[in-house]
Amino acid sequence: MTSDPYGLGRVVGEPGVLPQRAARLDPSLPVRPSELLIDVESLNVDAASFKQIRESCNGAPEAVVARIQEIVQARGKMQNPVTGSGGMLLGRVRKIGPEHPAHGKLRPGDRIATLVSLSLTPLVIDEVRAVRMEVDRVDVRGQAILFASGIWARVPDDMPETLVLAALDVCGAPALVARHARPGMRIAVLGAGKSGALCLAQARKSTGGKGQLLALDISEKALSALAELGVSDVSLRVDATRAVDVLEAVRKATDGALCDLVINCASVPGTEMATILSTRDGGTTIFFSMATSFTAAALGAEGVGKDLTMLIGNGYVPGHADLTLDLLRSDKRLREFFAARYL
Numbered sequence: 001m002t003s004d005p006y007g008l009g010r011v012v013g014e015p016g017v018l019p020q021r022a023a024r025l026d027p028s029l030p031v032r033p034s035e036l037l038i039d040v041e042s043l044n045v046d047a048a049s050f051k052q053i054r055e056s057c058n059g060a061p062e063a064v065v066a067r068i069q070e071i072v073q074a075r076g077k078m079q080n081p082v083t084g085s086g087g088m089l090l091g092r093v094r095k096i097g098p099e100h101p102a103h104g105k106l107r108p109g110d111r112i113a114t115l116v117s118l119s120l121t122p123l124v125i126d127e128v129r130a131v132r133m134e135v136d137r138v139d140v141r142g143q144a145i146l147f148a149s150g151i152w153a154r155v156p157d158d159m160p161e162t163l164v165l166a167a168l169d170v171c172g173a174p175a176l177v178a179r180h181a182r183p184g185m186r187i188a189v190l191g192a193g194k195s196g197a198l199c200l201a202q203a204r205k206s207t208g209g210k211g212q213l214l215a216l217d218i219s220e221k222a223l224s225a226l227a228e229l230g231v232s233d234v235s236l237r238v239d240a241t242r243a244v245d246v247l248e249a250v251r252k253a254t255d256g257a258l259c260d261l262v263i264n265c266a267s268v269p270g271t272e273m274a275t276i277l278s279t280r281d282g283g284t285t286i287f288f289s290m291a292t293s294f295t296a297a298a299l300g301a302e303g304v305g306k307d308l309t310m311l312i313g314n315g316y317v318p319g320h321a322d323l324t325l326d327l328l329r330s331d332k333r334l335r336e337f338f339a340a341r342y343l
Contacts, residue, residue: 086118
């Protein structure tokens with residue numbers, strides 16, 4: 001165990017508070033013995049966070065950049081004060097402290113992606129080089145610090161870095177689906193973005209084609225893309241904030257049985273009840289959306305008398321990075337789907 005594996009020494013003015021919860025972190029150099037220093041190239045901002053920032057800035061790229069820089073300067077990390085979420089980053093290793101677990105495994109110059117949230121990662125942005133509004137990404141020049149407890153993945157040589165960044169940003173989602181999906185299940189995924197596509201692809205693999213896969217989204221275009229991928233059996237164009245409408249659509253699609261497993265990957269708030277009502281009694285829901293309200297989910301399920309297991313996807317499942325990259329390697333159409341959107 002290193003002297004400060006969780007980065008408590010980087011918290012400003014709140015002794016004993018963990019970095020994710022802290023109002024501000026100290027990103028100053030030099031790095032400490034149990035830390036790893038990264039030259040940052042890109043930030044993949046959490047979808048719920050980027051959506052909130054984009055909407056608050058009326059979609060103006062310059063204003064989005066200014067808001068992100070303002071947050072990082074004020075907090076020493078990229079943590080949206082409204083959503084509380086962050087994202088992840090890609091960059092090159094600059095220095096490895098002698099007490100960091102990656103010492104001896106990584107070398108300066110190695111390209112890695114962090115698999116812990118930007119909401120707990122000390123960060124400095126020296127320059128914003130580009131903003132990719134359509135994929136929630138900001139290309140920057142800066143430095144970040146990874147604590148001893150922070151997980152990371154080496155960027156593989158067999159696929160483009162930006163594609164890897166997009167996939168690893170949500171790699172906990174398909175990995176947890178792999179843990180719970182079984183042949184014969186009816187499985188629904190709310191949200192047809194990158195995490196939704198990966199979850200459905202893993203669900204198809206885990207069920208072996210035996211069961212029923214439902215894709216739910218407000219965008220007909222997004223649903224059509226998933227149908228072309230062959231990862232969904234049923235496409236339901238619904239507004240996930242309208243829980244009763246979603247219930248009726250799912251009930252009709254499943255002949256009244258509802259779903260054994262429902263995964264929420266929506267990037268908007270207010271979708272908890274659509275998830276809960278779509279799940280059969282005794283079933284399981286997984287909330288991967290950073291817009292999820294625990295209070296709304298817990299009290300909502302109680303209020304409608306729904307007996308189900310509710311899981312909060314924490315973004316980490318052992319082996320999640322390799323599982324997700326292997327999904328892309330083994331499914332040409334899925335890889336092309338990601339390449340068309342995130343390169």
